[in-house]
Amino acid sequence: MHVPSLIEKKREGQELSAEEIEYLVTGFTHGEIADYQMSAWAMAVFFRGMTAAETQHLTKSMMESGRTLDYPADSPPKVDKHSTGGIGDKISLVLAPLLACDKVWVPMISGRALGITGGTLDKLESIPGFNVHIDERRALAQLESIGLFIIGQTEDICPADKKLYALRDVTGTVPSQALIVASIMSKKLAENLDRLVLDVKFGSGAFMKTRKEAKQLAASMTKVGKLMGVKVSHLLSPMDEPLGRTVGNALEVAECVEVLQGGGPRDIIELTLDLAEQVSTAPRAKLAGWLSDGTAWRKFISLVYAQDGDASTLEKLGDVHRAPIIQPLLAQTSGVVKKMDAEAIGRASLLLGGGRNSADDEIDFAVGLSGIKKIGEHVEAKEPLLFVHARNDQTLLTALPLLENAIEVL
Numbered sequence: 001m002h003v004p005s006l007i008e009k010k011r012e013g014q015e016l017s018a019e020e021i022e023y024l025v026t027g028f029t030h031g032e033i034a035d036y037q038m039s040a041w042a043m044a045v046f047f048r049g050m051t052a053a054e055t056q057h058l059t060k061s062m063m064e065s066g067r068t069l070d071y072p073a074d075s076p077p078k079v080d081k082h083s084t085g086g087i088g089d090k091i092s093l094v095l096a097p098l099l100a101c102d103k104v105w106v107p108m109i110s111g112r113a114l115g116i117t118g119g120t121l122d123k124l125e126s127i128p129g130f131n132v133h134i135d136e137r138r139a140l141a142q143l144e145s146i147g148l149f150i151i152g153q154t155e156d157i158c159p160a161d162k163k164l165y166a167l168r169d170v171t172g173t174v175p176s177q178a179l180i181v182a183s184i185m186s187k188k189l190a191e192n193l194d195r196l197v198l199d200v201k202f203g204s205g206a207f208m209k210t211r212k213e214a215k216q217l218a219a220s221m222t223k224v225g226k227l228m229g230v231k232v233s234h235l236l237s238p239m240d241e242p243l244g245r246t247v248g249n250a251l252e253v254a255e256c257v258e259v260l261q262g263g264g265p266r267d268i269i270e271l272t273l274d275l276a277e278q279v280s281t282a283p284r285a286k287l288a289g290w291l292s293d294g295t296a297w298r299k300f301i302s303l304v305y306a307q308d309g310d311a312s313t314l315e316k317l318g319d320v321h322r323a324p325i326i327q328p329l330l331a332q333t334s335g336v337v338k339k340m341d342a343e344a345i346g347r348a349s350l351l352l353g354g355g356r357n358s359a360d361d362e363i364d365f366a367v368g369l370s371g372i373k374k375i376g377e378h379v380e381a382k383e384p385l386l387f388v389h390a391r392n393d394q395t396l397l398t399a400l401p402l403l404e405n406a407i408e409v410l
Contacts, residue, residue, distance in 0.1 A: 059224050118355070
């Protein structure tokens, strides 16, 4: 097949066959199709979209580009969750250990920061020593011992998605619905799950800006999952303000520690329980009890130790990763917080160094935002609306105008 012709075909809005999609995915995975050609094809998909059949073929081809997980015949049900991405969305770090308190296995293959949204793997790597690259044999043994793992894609699990994921992040094609569906579902289907819950975000800080778009994305992912034999459910959740009160890798892990120890912001607790109910057989009261009584916290400690992390640092991550500059952004007047724009706050965190502008950028674990006021809260004049954690004056001065425009107090 002729790659430029396939790019042109999609550019003109025509439907690609299963064979053509498989050719593109296989060639790209094996390095026979150049990044610039796949970037052009992804941009064509971004503008022209894909049919339901094309999306299913793309998902299947990406899943089949590598191995799928295999479990013992008598193993417990396998469950997982995926979020379409948001600002301050650290739910996986609380939900995975909580679910593992039930009699299920949680084989979670996660991703890195994408666009302005954070990544579970980046957050976990702010824990000294935490290893997201354990091999499949070790990961499966970990399931048998503690009931969960959280890892990145191994070389032989969805290698096509791993390559395309990195490419999308730096070519402006992140919000493509078809590419989002194929990326999410190929990884999750490679986990060989029984049940999957999707947290589909909508709002300023999400890839889907409207509830209607989010509903369409959820329906598409649910359809693909069910066609592949997985019980899929979903929740639509707003992302007009950050989730919780922190944005930034180590700051968000510290907030998760609070929740796992029975405290933390109410919105994180409620969304965690809402999602857990979708894939757990335990009632909500039991799940809430595991969060408040330390059961899920102990499971998280087991996860950290199992993956080479230093769990003794969990309660002092703020000291392990302390930004040189921590500056409050003060309210100019008394009033009620009417706007705390998630997109602008996500962009500010990116400028501070909490995300990536290119695929090989290093993330600064210490930077970000903390103490973020919630919409509807009353503030006094000169009271902090949030605290900016910056590496230097230059990044601070770059981020401040974005943050000032992100907030409205009336």
